[in-house]
Amino acid sequence: MSLRHALLGLLTERPASGYDLLKRFETSLANVWPATQSQIYTELTKLAGTGLITVAAEGPRGRKEYALTDDGLAELRHWLTETKPQRNTRSDVLLRVFFLGVLKPEEAHEYLAELAGLSEQGYEELHQLAEAVDWDDDDLSVYGRIALEYGLRFHAMRRDWAKWAAEQVG
Amino acid sequence: MSLRHALLGLLTERPASGYDLLKRFETSLANVWPATQSQIYTELTKLAGTGLITVAAEGPRGRKEYALTDDGLAELRHWLTETKPQRNTRSDVLLRVFFLGVLKPEEAHEYLAELAGLSEQGYEELHQLAEAVDWDDDDLSVYGRIALEYGLRFHAMRRDWAKWAAEQVG
DNA sequence: GTAAACATGTAACAGGTTACATGATTGT
DNA sequence: ACAATCATGTAACCTGTTACATGTTTAC
Numbered sequence: 088m089s090l091r092h093a094l095l096g097l098l099t100e101r102p103a104s105g106y107d108l109l110k111r112f113e114t115s116l117a118n119v120w121p122a123t124q125s126q127i128y129t130e131l132t133k134l135a136g137t138g139l140i141t142v143a144a145e146g147p148r149g150r151k152e153y154a155l156t157d158d159g160l161a162e163l164r165h166w167l168t169e170t171k172p173q174r175n176t177r178s179d180v181l182l183r184v185f186f187l188g189v190l191k192p193e194e195a196h197e198y199l200a201e202l203a204g205l206s207e208q209g210y211e212e213l214h215q216l217a218e219a220v221d222w223d224d225d226d227l228s229v230y231g232r233i234a235l236e237y238g239l240r241f242h243a244m245r246r247d248w249a250k251w252a253a254e255q256v257g
Numbered sequence: 258m259s260l261r262h263a264l265l266g267l268l269t270e271r272p273a274s275g276y277d278l279l280k281r282f283e284t285s286l287a288n289v290w291p292a293t294q295s296q297i298y299t300e301l302t303k304l305a306g307t308g309l310i311t312v313a314a315e316g317p318r319g320r321k322e323y324a325l326t327d328d329g330l331a332e333l334r335h336w337l338t339e340t341k342p343q344r345n346t347r348s349d350v351l352l353r354v355f356f357l358g359v360l361k362p363e364e365a366h367e368y369l370a371e372l373a374g375l376s377e378q379g380y381e382e383l384h385q386l387a388e389a390v391d392w393d394d395d396d397l398s399v400y401g402r403i404a405l406e407y408g409l410r411f412h413a414m415r416r417d418w419a420k421w422a423a424e425q426v427g
Numbered sequence: 428g429t430a431a432a433c434a435t436g437t438a439a440c441a442g443g444t445t446a447c448a449t450g451a452t453t454g455t
Numbered sequence: 456a457c458a459a460t461c462a463t464g465t466a467a468c469c470t471g472t473t474a475c476a477t478g479t480t481t482a483c
Contacts, residue, residue, distance in 0.1 A: 089349045090470080096356035106434050119351045123472060128435060148434050148479045160359075167360055167368070172350040172375075179259045180342040181289045184404050186266035188397060189330075190337055195400075198337070205342075226358025230365075233422045234354045237415075244414040245407075252403045258442080276462050293444060298463060318451045318462050 089174070090130055093120050095139060095155060095163040100227070102143050102154040105131050115231070118238060134159070187256070196256045203249035210242035259344070260300055263290050265309060265325060265333040270397070272313050272324040275301050285401070288408060304329070357426070366426045373419035380412035 097103065097111050105128045112122045131153060134140045139162055143154035155163075180202065187195040217235055222228045267273065267281050275298045282292045301323060304310045309329035314322040325333075350372065357365040387405055392398045 088470080089347070089352055092356075093352055096352075096359070099356065099359055104434075105436095106432095109434095116352075116355070118346070119355065120347050120349075121345045121471095124435090125437080125473080126471060129437090132436090146434095149436095150434060163356065163359060167353055167356060168364060172353065172372070174347065174349045175291045176288070176348075177259070177290050177344065178346075179290075179344045181404055181407060182259055182263055182266075182286075183337055183342065184400055184407070185286070185289065186262075186269065186333065186337060187400050188395075189266070189269055189333060194338060202342070229425070230354055230357050233425060234351055236422070237351060237354070237418050240414050240418050244410050248407050248410050252406070255399070255403060260442080274462075275464095276460095279462095291443095294463090295445080295465080296443060299465090302464090316462095319464095320462060 089120060090122055090126060091134065091139075092163060092166045093122070094127070094130060094134060095159050095166075098140060098153060098155040099160065099163065102152045104146070104150050104152050106150070119234065184252075192256055196253050199249050199253035199256060203246050203253060206242045206246035206249060210239060210246060213238045213242065259290060260292055260296060261304065261309075262333060262336045263292070264297070264300060264304060265329050265336075268310060268323060268325040269330065269333065272322045274316070274320050274322050276320070278323075289404065354422075362426055366423050369419050369423035369426060373416050373423060376412045376416035376419060380409060380416060383408045383412065 093112075093116060094108060097108055097116075103111075105124075108131070109124050109127050112120070112127065116122075131140070135142060135153065138156060139159035140153045141156055142151045144152040146152060183198065187198065190198070213235060217232075217239070220231075220235075222232055263282075263286060264278060267278055267286075273281075275294075278301070279292075279294050279297050282290070282297065286292075301310070305312060305323065308326060309332055310323045311326055312321045313324035316322060353368065357368065360368070383405060387402075387409070390401075392402055
């Protein structure tokens with residue numbers, strides 16, 4: 088149930104409406120924890136119901152601005168310190184690799200080469216993003232940069248692996 | 258809907274019962290596409306219903322042995338060659354990193370150091386596995402080895418990144 | 428005036444997890 | 456005789472996706 092914690096986490100920064108949070112999910116969290124509009128609004132209603140957040144203000148167009156409560160912050164801290172990261176990593180990319188023997192070697196090679204290309208692309212995109220961001224020294228920047236570095240290393244690793252694998256298949 | 262394709266993929270090798278397939282999911286596919294007993298039996302019934310597999314034989318204890326049909330093989334090939342890998346990668350590990358600013362630096366450091374440890378452990382386990390397996394030259398071995406190499410590189414990357422990140426927070 | 432952006436909510440469905448329920452066969 | 460393993464099936468519940476439905480405010 089990490090969507091809940093993603094919302095709590097974003098609200099530590101400042102109060103925000105469902106719409107604001109949706110935008111945050113579409114930008115900074117898109118590659119880490121994607122969520123849909125429907126999901127976000129539903130979860131916010133639940134969170135307000137259990138007292139982890141409150142409606143701090145109401146604005147035009149029915150806008151509701153949510154703020155983190157003490158209980159909400161405690162729950163977030165608990166999640167960060169006490170619970171083990173253990174989510175199953177499903178990878179359809181890797182699942183396909185398991186069954187590439189069904190294809191002709193040329194087809195398998197093509198798949199792996201394409202994968203290398205996609206990873207290179209992903210790398211480039213993050214690289215551009217890293218250059219564009221104006222990093223300062225606050226917490227968000229520090230940890231944002233660490234998360235971005237992960238993305239860079241991940242894509243580079245995958246690119247190199249896919250190239251190597253494509254060679255193996257010939 | 259990749260569970261379906263994982264089942265079809267395993268059945269290219271040889272006919273198998275739900276129970277057999279469950280064991281395969283618990284071993285070789287556990288790190289790539291985990292599935293529960295309940296899910297597997299339900300999906301097998303559906304697949305038999307749409308003609309992608311058939312009940313080739315029935316054994317003791319109500320055992321049903323499923324075999325891939327021509328349609329099933331065609332569907333698998335289609336999945337491998339025509340559909341783009343695009344599954345969203347959710348990472349609760351990385352999501353936590355985004356919000357580490359909520360914690361004291363020592364706590365954040367601890368989280369990252371622990372992550373490095375877990376990755377090292379994952380690496381070691383795969384390494385042992387790689388040594389234990391008797392690799393021969395068939396398709397399964399070739400692509401199994403490629404998948405395993407991915408796991409090794411992945412864990413190594415994560416270990417190094419977590420160590421580096423822990424230093425940043427120090 | 429009208430398009431884009433702001434803003435929320437709900438219903439239907441697909442995929443996945445946990446738990447319950449049942450029974451047959453094999454090995455000791 | 457008893458436990459372990461083999462073997463299947465179903466129900467309840469949670470999470471996530473897609474689509475529908477509605478209305479307001481701002482900018483041009």
